[in-house]
C-alpha cells in the first residue's frame with residue numbers, strides 16, 4: 001500500500017524535525033491538579049482560566065439541561081435542532097453585548113474553530129471581490145477560514161497598524177474585512193483594537209475580532225476585549241469562545257442583526273452540522289451567571305494576582321519572558337529540542353506545561369505556553385517559577401528528552 005508508506009514517511013519527517021506531538025489521557029475532572037497515567041500533576045496548560053470547567057453550579061446545570069432537553073439535539077439548527085436552550089443563550093449573549101454592538105444579535109456555534117470558519121467563508125460570499133486584512137499571528141481557525149473562503153488575503157505584520165493602513169489605502173476591493181485575534185493565543189498580548197477600529201471606520205471596513213482568550217478574563221464583568229477597552233462600533237463582528245474561560249464548550253458570534261441573519265443563511269459550518277447538545281447551552285447559561293457576577297470578578301482578581309506572582313518569581317538569563325496582559329504567559333526558548341527537554345524536566349517534577357513548536361508558532365520561537373488560572377494557589381505558581389529558573393540552569397542535561 002503505497003499511500004500508507006507515504007504516511008510512514010510523513011511521520012518520519014515530523015520526528016526528524018523534533019515536532020512529533022503526543023496525546024495524554026486525563027482521568028480526573030479538570031482542575032489545578034489533574035490525574036494523568038496514574039500520576040497527579042499540577043497543570044498549567046488549560047484555557048480554563050477561571051476554574052469553571054468543573055464548577056459545581058456549571059456541572060449541575062449540565063445535568064439539569066440533559067434532564068430537561070435530553071442528550072442530543074437530533075438535527076441541524078435549521079432543520080429541527082434549535083432548542084429553547086440555544087435560543088435562550090443567544091438572547092442572553094446579544095443582551096450582554098448590546099452596549100458595544102448596535103442592534104446586536106448572537107449566534108451560538110459548536111466550537112470556536114467552526115465559528116471562525118463559518119463566519120469568514122460566509123462573509124466572503126458578500127461579493128466577488130472581498131479582501132481580508134489578516135494579522136500575521138492570527139489563530140489557525142481564522143487562517144483556515146480565509147483560505148476556505150478563497151478570497152484575497154493581505155497579511156499585515158504583528159500589531160503594525162501603519163502597515164495595515166498602507167494595505168487598506170492600496171486596496172480597491174469593494175468589501176474590506178480586517179481580521180484579528182484580540183489576545184494572541186501563543187503570546188498573551190493584546191491587539192491594538194482601538195487603532196484597528198479607527199482604520200475600519202476610515203476605510204469603511206468590517207472588523208472581525210476573535211476574543212477566544214479575552215472573553216471571561218478581560219473587562220469588569222468578564223465580557224472581554226470590548227468591555228476592557230470600552231470599544232463599541234457597528235463595524236465590529238465579535239467572536240467569543242465558551243470552552244475556555246467559560247469552562248464548557250462552543251462559541252458565539254455577536255454582530256449587527258443583519259450580519260447574523262446572513263450567517264444563518266450562508267454559514268455552511270453552521271448549517272450543515274448537527275446542533276450541539278442543548279445541555280451544553282444550558283450549562284453555558286450558568287457559567288455566564290458566574291462570569292458576569294461577583295464570583296467572576298473575584299476569580300478574575302485571583303487570576304491577575306497569580307499572573308503577577310508568576311512574572312515576579314521567574315528570573316531568566318537566556319530565555320525570554322515577554323510582557324503579557326493575560327493568563328497566557330509564554331517563556332520563549334527557541335529550539336524545538338530544548339523546549340521539549342524543558343517540558344520533560346517540568347513534567348518529571350509533576351508540573352504540566354506544554355511545549356509549543358512550529359507550525360503553531362514561528363520557527364525558532366518554540367516556547368513553554370504557561371496558562372495560569374484563578375484556581376491556582378500562589379504557592380502553585382511560585383513552585384512553577386522556581387522550577388523554570390532551575391530548568392534554565394540545567395537545560396544541557398539530556399536526561400529529560
Ligand SMILES: Cc1ncc(COP(=O)(O)O)c(C=O)c1O
Pocket residue numbers: 111112113114116139141181185210212213241242243250251
Ligand atoms: C484565538 C483562538 N480562536 C479560536 C479558537 C478555537 O476555539 P475552539 O477551541 O472553541 O474551537 C482557539 C482555540 O482553540 C483560539 O485560541
